[in-house]
Amino acid sequence: MTNWQQEADQYLIERDYSKAVNLYEQAIEAEPDVRSHYWHLGLLLLLQGQETEAQMTWLLAMTEGTPEQLEVWTVELMQMLHQEATRQEALINDSVAWAIRQHMREIIPTDINNLLHLINLAIKLNTFIGEELTSLGIIELLKSEKLVSLDVDLLLQVLQRILDEMPWPPAAMEFAQACIAHVQEPISFILILLPASIKIAYTKKCPGLAARFLELCLPLETEKTEVLRHMAAFYQNAGNYSKGIETAKLCYSISEILIEKVNAIYLVMRGLMGAGGYWEEVYVVLEQQESLLLSLIEEEAMVSNQAIAQRLFNSTIFFPYLRDDPKNNRHIHNQVSRLAQVNVQNNARNQVERYCQIGVTGRTTPLKIGYVSHCFCGHSVGWLARGVFRYHDRERFKxxxxxxxxxxxxxxxxxxxxQQVDRAYKGGIYGDEIAEQIYKDEIDILIDLDSLTLDVSCEIVALKPAPVQVTWLGWDASGIPTIDYFIADPYVLPDSAQEYYTEKIWRLPYTYIAVDGFELGVPTLRRDQLDIPSDAVVYMSTQIGYKRHPDTVRLQMKIIKEVPNSYFLIKGPADQEAIEKFFIQIAEEEGVNSDSLRFLPQVALESTHRANLAIADIVLDTYPYNGATTTMETLWMGIPIVTRVGQQFAARNSYTMMMNVGVTEGIAWTDEEYVEWGIRLGKDEALRQQVVWKLRQSRHTSPLWNAKQFTREMENAYQQMWQRYVDTSG
Known part of the structure; x- marks a missing residue:
């Protein structure tokens, strides 16, 4: 008996099913009452594709059995089929495993573990369409009662795989919710939902959906502050500012550790600033935030959690939006960046120590230039950086x-x-992995395009994977000690700026940015559609809610009030209800009829947005945080702009661009001059036309519109930076 069964098993392994079938047929003839012979024979027939014969064999074995016997025999059959399905899956015969489990489902349709295995296999076979969660009755089974035999590890594995799918099945949320009652350790559920929601929010660009998934974790007590922190950011990213602010405040209220309070109050500030119109509360929160940051600096807080440590980097990002005080802003800013870097490096000592061994020896020309960013896409930075990538000299630089x-x-x-680079690395959201790739690629000069706008970028440069590191374009300098240089120009920072920058300011000859121009679409705005007379003077401002400082909005209303037959078009991402209320209230306080205001919706395409700028006669810039991309688009469209110049980088973007196109009309150094220029350009059509003519001529002469020349200047800077490094490292 033992010998022939071993022989049959060997035939099974060798897939010689016909010989195994003969052995079991002989066994049944010799021992007709041994039911396991029928189970194995049916399986072998199934493996040969004879499904009907397999089912008949199993049914034949179960005839004349008592209910008690049938129950026992069914369990035996299911165990045997499960064992073979598992073996086939281990052999990566997933379609065979799936077929076996389908027959198991016909035998016991409510076997929850088998149904979960079927989902797993369908995902692996790329046949999963989502409706199986309901059509197989899985969700109803999970809801109906506590399933004693449920394999919780399998359940969580299936949940993980479903959340990794794209697009997500409509029933995914309901399935995740049904899982909660069966999870014995809440942290295991959260450890699946949290990273999955981060991927959904940032990689798949569905922050609203990510927030709803995380809501499922709220009844669980574990890791509540971490869940709330991510939920707040997701809601804000989805434009649900009220919910994002509320969630951030709840996170702050239950945070006990100082660094958690710092992270939470940053999210409160982020929500208020993003919504726009909450300025009184913003300044109250700013005082609290500043006090917390100073306490954190004094405490020299050390954090073992890398994710929490790296969040410190962008905790001061809103300071320039609120005040033009670079000396004091950067004093706090630089100290926070230094503390964040210390924590990041302490948590990755082995990695940092390896990177410290980088030397000049063995490095040869051409220089390897690495650009790191989350903005190589339809983003302002993505539009502005194109010229450098297009015109790089590929003989001198990789x-x-x-x-x-x-x-x-x-x-x-x-x-x-x-398509523009010699090598592209498609990274995720983990900075240490991207830093390691930069190190392995032996990059000579690393250019960070994000600065403090993304904590992952900060983590990468804080680890110092390249010998020379530079910040350019995306924001002001990060203040991270591992950054060597900050790209600027003669105008965007005052001469005294080096006093409060930790990075060496590297000034290019003319401008710190240049493009060849912008693509234009077909305009979708008409004056008659907006109920604006054709002879009206139209002012416009297109900025995010962060930049709508009430003091500047008040100046803008003074301009509208003094220019007859004038209208003000307002556009930009924000909480629409809050921003309209904010503008209307200031308009009424300044004696401006709210009928003069028009609030414009967002458009899908950048090219359409630029074409729509042509409806304006004058653009009114923001302060203390100017436009950057918006200013360049305005100048390219030949529209006069009024800007208020300050001392910080963010308050001088429009200034440097206007100087580079040779237009000083509209450059204001005080609030009074801002209003004066706004009124003058509104009333003097001849002056406007003169500025328009200058702007059109600048397309042929200005450094701002010469990306090829700019690229040569950047390359010269890279070579000089590298030579300095070589000289000091020798």
Missing amino acids: IHAYFISYKEGNDPLQDWYL
Whole structure:
């Protein structure tokens, strides 16, 4: 008996099913009452594709059995089939395993573990369409009662795989909710939902959906502050500012550790600033935030959690939006960045120690230039950086691009960047992994395009994977000690700025940014559609809610009040209800009829947005945080702009661009001058036309519109930076 069964098992392993069938047929003839012979024979017939014969064999064995016997025999059959399905899956015969489990489902349709295995296999076979969660009755089974035999580890594995799918099945949320009652350790559920929601929010660009998934974790007590922190950011990113602010405040109220309070109050500030119109509360929160940050600096807080440590980097990002005080802003800013870097490096000592061994020896020309950013896509930075990538000298430089949170999908600009570089690394959201790739690629000069706008970028440069590191374009300098240089120009920072920068300010000859121009679409705005007379003077402002400082809005209303037959068009991401209330209230306080205001919706395409700028006669810039991309688009469209110049980088963006196109009309150094220029340009049509003519002529002469020349200047800077490094390292 033992010998022939071993022989049959060997035939099974060798897939010689016909010989195994003969052995079991002989066994049944010799021992007709041994039911396991029928189970194995049916399985072998099934493996040969004879499904009907297999089912008949199993049914034949169960005839004349008592209910008690049938129950026992069914369990035996299911165990045997489960064992073989598991073996086939281990052999990566997933379609065979799936077929076996389908027969198991016909035998016991409510076997929850088998149904979960079927989902797993369908995902692996790329046949999963989502409706199986309901059609197989899985969700109803999970809801109906506590399933004693449920394999919780399998359940969580299936949940993980479903959340990794794209697009997500409509029933995924309901399935995740049904899982909660069966999870014995809440942290295991959260450890699946939290990273999955981060991927959904940032890589898949569905922050609203990510927030709803995380809501499922709230009844669980574990890790509540971490869940709330991410939920607040997701709601804000989805434009649900009221919910985002509320969630951030709840997170702050239950945070006990100082660094958690710092992280939470940053999110409160982020929500208030993003919504726009909450300025009184913003300044109250600013005082609290500043006090917490100073306490954190004094405490020299050390944090073992890398994710929490790196969040410190962008905790001061809103200071320039609120006040033009670079000396004091950067004093706190630089100290926080230093503390964040210390924590990040302490948590990655082995990695940092390896990177410290980077030397000049063995490095040869051409120089390897690495650009790291999450903005190589349809983003302002993505539009502005194109010229450098297009015109790089590939004989002298090898260009690498490190995509943070690379997004699968249809983004033509992202695809364009992939084609422009010698090597592209499609990174995720983990800075240490991207830093390691930069180190392995032996990048000579690393250019960070994000600065403090993304903590992952900060983590990467804080680890120092390249010998020379530079900040350019995305924001002001980060203040991270591992950054060597900050790219500027003669205008965007005053001469005294080096006093409060930790990075060496590297001034290019004319401008710190240049493009060849912008693509234009077909305009979708008409004056008659907005109920604006054709002879009216139209002012416009297109900025995010962060930049709508009430003092500047008040100046803008003074301009509208003094210019007859004038209208003000307002556009930009914010909480629409809050921003309208904010503008209307200031308008009424300044004696401006709210009928003069028009609030414009967002448009899908950048090219359409630029074409729509042509409806304006004058653009009114923001202060203390100017426009950057918006200013360049305005100048390219030949529209006069009024800007208020300050001392900080953010308050001088428009100034440097206007100087580079040779237009000083509209440059104001005081609030009074801002109003004067706004009124003058509104009333003097001849002056406006003169500015328009200058702007059109600048397209042929200005450094701002000469990306090729700018690229040569950047390359000269890179070579000089590298030579300095070589000289000091020798």
